[in-house]
Amino acid sequence: MKMSKLFVQTLRDFPQDAEAMSHKLLVRAGYIKKLTNGIYSYLPLMKRVISKIEQIAREELDKAGAQELSMPFVQPAELWQKSGRWQVYGKELLRMKDRHDVELCLGPTHEEVITSIVDGILNSYKQLPINLYQFQLKFRDEIRPRFGLLRGREFIMKDGYSFHTSQESLDEEYKNMWNAYKRIFDRCGLETKPVQSDSGAIGGKVSHEFMVLTETQTGEDDVFYCKNCDYSANSNHSTSILNEIETTTNFIEEKIVDTPNVKTIKDLAEFLNINENNILKSVFYIVDSKPVMVMIRGDKEVEETKLLNAVGGLEIRKATEDETSEYTGSKAGFLSFIGLEDKIKIIFDLSAKGMKNFVIGANEVDKHIVGYNFKSTPEFVDVSLVKAGELCPNCHKPLFITRGIEVGNIFQLGTKYSKPMNATYTDENGENKPFIMGCYGIGITRTAAAAIEKHHDDFGIIWPLAIAPYHCIVVPVNIQEEEQKKVAFEIYEKLQKEGVEVVIDDRDDRAGVKFKDADLIGFPYRITVGKTIKDGLVEFKTRQTGEMVTITPDEAVQKIAEEVKKLKVN
């Protein structure tokens, strides 16, 4: 490819509206162009990266026995009504009507479609297990898209679905996909950590997310992990053993005290000269339009996903001031469950277990109760957010926290879709049974962005060779110099013959411009043809290490050809 013809426009400055480094670099280096909020065009360079990642995934999945197909992007509401998700999926599902007033939606995921496809084709246990996958556009109408390709509304996903006759068979495929995912991300040059996770709107019991750990804010998920054993989990799913701490106060007599204007836990602890964990705080939520009060130890926070799961809800938000006073007659800051047990749902977090003589709101403005004890032992449920330093549920060593970008996930769905959609096969005894299903996703475009988050420097992107849009760029320093031009094109042609994907920078620009662009776009290798060509030598630069050597053109070609061949052998 000639640089002069490549459809790309690099920018001298970073875009104003970008926050994440991958977003800034993708725009500045000419990989993507925003059409509207959360929706991007993939320009030729980006398209090549996407194809590379897809191809790696395709090879590994095929090797693992899966089969590729392609399903429609637009889906009928009917299907979603059957599975029950038309009601529960929420606003992320973009719905519309066609000219005949038939309700449709843009596919955010494809469990319904694949289930409807296999029903009728897979009739016998003899055809199972089977694993089908596709690369498809997905649309999710995110509340707040951001970070470019890391959280867009429209994105490319590899999604796969497996069908089984038994849990054992599903377990086996789950492990098979786990291994395939490890290999896929390894080949993409990304280190990933599989962590336990909540299965969210997709559903199912067992699930893992493949995280690229980042430690920057760009990683949108918090991951807790143990350095002693292999425990690791998304914050929406992690549990912990709480440290042994003093949870009793010197207030031995239960009484109401005045706490004027003391609204926060911190202020209250100071005011009464106690620890935050001596307070039982009340957090008031509205779950699916119904009030839910969570009683949780003062130093702990509510994990809303865990709470949703605990009450079997779909949509959660904090209660407003008006709602709070309507249900409790009091104000935030002074709430408690006392006297409300029969009126609204109360959840006692596990952290409240074992508290004695504690402090709690009095359901009266500017008043708290001290020296309180549970009159009867409530049922405790774990709905709190883990804090770093709390103990690993497996081995009781302290947990650590890090940020992560979720690039893939695997779920065991069971019969969540096959049952309501009545998708069945006939078993050995002639009985009809619902499929036992698994599902497996990889965010292709997010994987590309994650790779940049992990691999870049002040000059631009540093692509892993396997997913770089091109392997190499040949730069004649001065295209006007006949000798340089001639040798550069010879090298260019030799590389092509060796199967190397190469760009030649044939633009009549100064060397500085070409070098800046090469670094920014992130070509893994650069061959510079300059003055040393008089001695038959060129400069060979490796982007990743910055290493530069002066060698003959043939040596340079050989070096790159070898590295590229290694990719194929894999």
Added chain:
RNA sequence: CGGGAUGUAGCGCAGCUUGGUAGCGCACCUCGCUUGGGACGAGGGGGUCGCAGGUUCGAAUCCUGUCAUCCCGACCA
């Protein structure tokens, strides 16, 4: 959903307070010069100033509405 900010050329921005027929840098085109880390000079093309109304002789500028984008928050006890 609430708050704040911003919409002027492909990108980054100035002009708006105090209305007078739109400007700068990058990018683009032509010529010259230059050629190892985003050169220089000269000339040139490109914008119904987000959209719709209103005020005015006259609106990018003032007023009203609307749309879009970006940032923050959604109150813990």
